[in-house]
Amino acid sequence: MKPVFETTGTCLNIKLPEELDHPASELIRRESDRIMGKIYIRTICFDFGNTVFMDSSGVGLIMGRYRALGMRSGCMKACHVSGYIEKLLRLSGVSKFLELERTENEMQLEGRGV
Structure with a gap:
């Protein structure tokens, strides 16, 4: 799957592919x-809804987009974040300037204590 780009007003929505590796990041x-x-x-x-793999190129992509937007607070969001991707974003430090919205499934599992 290729990434999909949509603009809504001043917001750019990027639906990410299954594998966010170097070629996809570029x-x-x-x-x-x-x-x-x-x-x-x-x-x-x-939108990480379809993403199952991300390497350091994906982290670099997010950091580069943050820099391109002028490093303002609240300018970056991530939605449909799975547990694996969330862990990667937190360990890399990217989650400090990225608003994370977890998947409904992840929140349900957490609520059940699974």
Whole structure:
């Protein structure tokens, strides 16, 4: 699956692919730079709903987009974050400037004490 880019006002929504590795990260970086060159973007929302693998290139992508937006608080969001991706984002330190929204399934499992 290729990444999907949508803009809503000043928000850029990026639906990420299953594997967020170096080639995918480079493609997303180039396309988001192109979009941000044409439209004023205030917020980027990464949709991790389909993502099952992410390496350091994905972490670098998120950090680079944060830098491109001027390192403002509240300018980066991540939705449909699985437990694996959340752990990776927290360990890398990226979660400090990224609002995380966990998946409904993850929240239900946590509520049951699983």
